[in-house]
Amino acid sequence: MTTPSLPESSPHQSSTPELARLTLGFIPLLDAALPVIARERGFFAEQGLDVSLSRENAWSTLRDKVAAGLLDGAHMLAPMPLAMSLGLGRAPCDTLAPITLSRNGxxxxxxxxxxxxxxxxxxxxxxxxxxxxxxxxxxxxxxxxxxxxxxxxxxxxxxxxxxxxxxxxxxxxxxxxxxxxxxxxxxxxxxxxxxxxxxxxxxxxxxxxxxxxxxxxxxxxxxWPDHPEKVLGVTRSWANRYPATLAALIRALTSAADWLAASPEHCLQARHWLALPPYLDRAVSHLPTLPLNAPPIQQRLTGLTMLRPDAISTARFAEPIDRHMKDDGRCLDQNTLAACYSPVHFDAATHP
The missing domain is CATH 3.40.190.10 (Periplasmic binding protein-like II)
Known part of the structure; x- marks a missing residue:
């Protein structure tokens, strides 16, 4: 499997975002934590972005809004960019997962x-x-x-x-x-x-x-130990049109993960933010803090290797998608898989 090369137009760290204001969708889950932290702690703002977070009622609604351009991107199920690109469940829409938001959970x-x-x-x-x-x-x-x-x-x-x-x-x-x-x-x-x-x-x-x-x-x-669970999903056309904005989003989310990992007090603060009414509200009232890497669930939200996407780690869900397609007389295109979970945007954003 080959990894797509970095486009010549990929932005450097100093590039100014093309969009100042944008909206990201999310479903109320603990692994929406990094976008919530990036907004509440100001990491989006540090990157020159005014980001609104839109709580959606269902994954299919979130998916359709991203495809239609009603959302700039979203907290997505890890297999969703691939399913969208292959036209599974809706008309095909080339979609990318330029950063992983969680594993396990x-x-x-x-x-x-x-x-x-x-x-x-x-x-x-x-x-x-x-x-x-x-x-x-x-x-x-x-x-x-x-x-x-x-x-x-x-x-x-x-x-x-x-x-x-x-x-x-x-x-x-x-x-x-x-x-x-x-x-x-x-x-x-x-x-x-x-x-x-x-x-x-x-x-x-x-x-x-x-x-x-x-x-x-x-x-x-x-x-499935350490499988990718949620990703940031954006359409390929959006990523091509706003490369500096995408790089700024990736850097803000990476900063949120670094901040979360820095101290137990930050996990407590993150839990307080998630408990705000726009996010998870009372659904997290039973949690004394935001659990990270705690057995038996072992949810991971931090670490550079956790955040960086790669197609190899998608094998556990790529295989059943391939079987599903073969039942319909199709097969999973490996180039589509590699493009969906390529690390090129992540690497461009996080390395000067």
Whole structure:
């Protein structure tokens, strides 16, 4: 796989952003932290940017607004730029992921009734909880598919959920009904019995556990250690039109990550910002601080190697996307994959 070369027009660190004001979309999740920090701590402003953050209700809405130019970019599911570029779920729109915003951070959560009945619980081995659930399903309800939620068809959450079920031979098509719900709806849907469980990013799994509405039985880190989870997504046309603005965004987000890593007090302050009504509001009230690299979820938001995108680290979600395309008589184009997750914009922005 070849990495696209850096365009001759790529901006230097001193370039003035073409846009002074822009809007980035986000979904209320802990891994929206870097854009929130960059706005609240002033890192966007230091780069000459006035950035508004727009909370969106669903990943499909966020996706369509970026494609239509109603948002300049967004906090996106890591597979989304690839799915958009390939025309999966909507008309094709070449989209790039010039910086990674998080790794890990997902939980697989079941209702207390189902977890207790099956004996599924969180251990060091995610196959144990899958076996417990599978044994219970075959023993008591072989004809009743489990109703499990993920956040978007082309998401790590969807693929993690399928892989976890398969650890004990459960067939996601036969033994479960998989539905897409916005992450912020998961806890209420579990409480009302609309779903039996879900796979979603934080803070929704730990909130369900805190309220005794759900039990965490496995984590994304256990299944796919250190996988890219969220990225900044921008269309290729936007990146080509505003290269200095993109470089400024990358530098601001990198500064936010450096600041977050500098001290535990910064994690506490970041949690306070996320608790503001425009962002996650009361959804983070159960968290004493912003957890980083804490077991069992091991969410990563800091570190240069975490932030720098690369196509190789996308293999875990590229493979199921390729299988999906082959079912439709297509195959994943490796050049498209390499272009979506190329580090050239990141390297240009962060190296003089």
């Amino acid at each position: 997902n939980t697989l959560t079941l209702s207390p009734a189902l977890a207790d009945a099956s004996g599924a619980c969180l251990t060091e081995n995610p196959a144990a909880s899958a076996r417990a659930l599978g044994d219970w399903q075959r023993r008591t309800s072989p004809g009743r598919p489990l109703r499990l939620a993920m956040v978007y068809p082309f998401s790590c959450q969807h693929y993690l959920l399928r892989e976890w079920l398969a650890l004990d031979g459960l067939d996601p098509e036969r033994d479960a009904t998989l539905v897409a719900l916005p992450p912020q709806r998961m806890v209420d849907a579990l409480k009302t019995g609309e779903i039996d469980g879900f796979c979603a990013g934080e803070p929704w799994g730990s909130l369900a556990r805190h309220q005794d509405i759900g039990r965490i039985v496995a984590t994304g880190h256990q299944l």
